Amino acid sequence: MTKPNPFRYFKTSREIIRLAVMLYVRFPLSLRNVEGLLHERGIDVSHEAVRYRWHRFGPMFASEIPKRRIEGMKSSRWRWHLDEMFVKINGEQRYLWRAVDHEGEVLESFVTKTRDKKAALKFLKKAMRKHCCAEVFVTDLLRSYGAALKEIGTARRQESGRWLNNRAENSHLPFRRREREMLRFRRMRSLQKFAAVHASVYNHFNQERRLSTRTNFKLNRAAALAEWRGFGAA
DNA sequence: TTGCTCCACCGGGGTGATAC
DNA sequence: GTATCACCCCGGTGGAGCAA
Numbered sequence: 090m091t092k093p094n095p096f097r098y099f100k101t102s103r104e105i106i107r108l109a110v111m112l113y114v115r116f117p118l119s120l121r122n123v124e125g126l127l128h129e130r131g132i133d134v135s136h137e138a139v140r141y142r143w144h145r146f147g148p149m150f151a152s153e154i155p156k157r158r159i160e161g162m163k164s165s166r167w168r169w170h171l172d173e174m175f176v177k178i179n180g181e182q183r184y185l186w187r188a189v190d191h192e193g194e195v196l197e198s199f200v201t202k203t204r205d206k207k208a209a210l211k212f213l214k215k216a217m218r219k220h221c222c223a224e225v226f227v228t229d230l231l232r233s234y235g236a237a238l239k240e241i242g243t244a245r246r247q248e249s250g251r252w253l254n255n256r257a258e259n260s261h262l263p264f265r266r267r268e269r270e271m272l273r274f275r276r277m278r279s280l281q282k283f284a285a286v287h288a289s290v291y292n293h294f295n296q297e298r299r300l301s302t303r304t305n306f307k308l309n310r311a312a313a314l315a316e317w318r319g320f321g322a323a
Numbered sequence: 324t325t326g327c328t329c330c331a332c333c334g335g336g337g338t339g340a341t342a343c
Numbered sequence: 344g345t346a347t348c349a350c351c352c353c354g355g356t357g358g359a360g361c362a363a
Contacts, residue, residue, distance in 0.1 A: 099326065137356090276355095
């Protein structure tokens with residue numbers, strides 16, 4: 090049985106939907122910014138429609154990215170950097186746990202209410218289910234990591250130190266920039282959704298520019314964009 | 324049935340006015 | 344010069360209702 094076309098019923102073309110979702114997730118733009126940019130290109134869409142489309146297709150596009158990228162990267166994911174960041178939702182503190190590999194690729198994002206062993210365990214299990222297991226877990230000095238890794242039986246693979254997981258700390262920056270532009274999240278559900286999609290899209294377009302020549306950078310960028318334009322085509 | 328728009332709401336950030 | 348406050352702007356969000 091074939092899957093129904095997800096773009097059926099939509100009045101606008103799938104190219105425009107892909108463009109709207111990419112603009113909103115990839116760049117630090119608000120829904121209204123995207124509305125304005127599309128209007129500049131002669132596309133009339135309300136910010137609510139952009140929201141509707143990103144909610145509908147963001148996770149779908151994001152789920153296609155790992156399928157294409159993970160296979161070639163599993164062997165290189167030997168070192169995970171784990172860190173958690175504070176995010177306010179309606180004035181209440183929540184925690185966004187993130188796992189980053191040694192190349193800066195975001196492996197997993199997970200939102201919790203607490204920052205204890207239980208939350209760390211949940212996060213680690215989720216990440217390991219998806220990406221198998223790392224040889225080394227680099228963490229900060231938060232004791233929840235040690236307790237959770239001990240329970241999983243991988244405590245000996247932990248390396249912790251105040252400055253050791255700077256890579257994970259740095260990976261928060263694009264998300265922080267984005268969060269600032271959005272002013273705030275109002276629901277844990279929307280934070281979880283946005284964090285997951287943002288990580289996938291960031292990985293997809295992140296070219297590690299400093300490591301390649303201008304020519305290679307342009308080729309990789311074009312390839313990423315071409316790939317993006319193929320999402321949702323099946 | 325579904326996509327989309329309109330409208331209203333809540334809340335954080337920025338800014339200018341005012342008091343000290 | 345600095346701190347405080349009120350106000351406005353702009354962000355995401357939810358629900359009702361319309362149109363295809």
